[in-house]
Amino acid sequence: MNLLTKVVALFAFVLLFASCGGSSETSQNEEKPSSRDEIRLKQYMVQGAKIYSTYCANCHQDDGKGLAALYPPLAGSDYLMENFARAACIIKNGQAKEIVVNGVTYSQLMPGNPITNLEVAEVLTYVANSWGNEGGLMGVKDIDKWIDACVEE
Numbered sequence: 001m002n003l004l005t006k007v008v009a010l011f012a013f014v015l016l017f018a019s020c021g022g023s024s025e026t027s028q029n030e031e032k033p034s035s036r037d038e039i040r041l042k043q044y045m046v047q048g049a050k051i052y053s054t055y056c057a058n059c060h061q062d063d064g065k066g067l068a069a070l071y072p073p074l075a076g077s078d079y080l081m082e083n084f085a086r087a088a089c090i091i092k093n094g095q096a097k098e099i100v101v102n103g104v105t106y107s108q109l110m111p112g113n114p115i116t117n118l119e120v121a122e123v124l125t126y127v128a129n130s131w132g133n134e135g136g137l138m139g140v141k142d143i144d145k146w147i148d149a150c151v152e153e
């Protein structure tokens, strides 16, 4: 091989290598968001379960079914599943007005919780994806937005 052939061969090799690297990076990027979300969903479920048993289970119970006419259910709750922004505000700030959950009226006070927005994301992810609920991941960016927009009720 003369020098020119060697240089051309080396150049071709480098090009091939670069384009391989490039294309595998693109396909990784395409997969990343969903697998990242899946991992985060699992993490939030684990953390959320701990927060739930510390801050919520007293009233809403371990099985999420609530307690008689006092505490509304989270399991299968139409009220929870129809508006996650509202749920984030209730979890953070509490609520005392009359509401109807699955056709039953509740009007006891739920106190606010001294937890961070990340913890709200975790516990909301937990309640929205437990006991048959399927709400998906509650990202902390959405929680920040929702909590900034909470109205006093």
Ligand code: HEC
Binding pocket: 051, 052, 055, 056, 057, 058, 059, 060, 070, 071, 072, 073, 074, 077, 079, 080, 081, 087, 090, 091, 095, 096, 097, 098, 099, 101, 106, 107, 108, 109, 110, 111, 113, 123, 124, 127
């Ligand atoms: C002291 C008891 C108590 C605790 C502790 C409590 N809640 Fe509640 N929760 C209530 C009551 C009472 C209501 C109904 C409030 C109303 O009438 O406006 C409610 C309402 C809700 C609702 C909306 C109604 C529904 O059933 O979908 C959600 C969601 C909710 N709570 C989630 C939580 C989460 C998550 C926690 C823990 C971070 C928690 N709550 C802690 C008593 C409690």
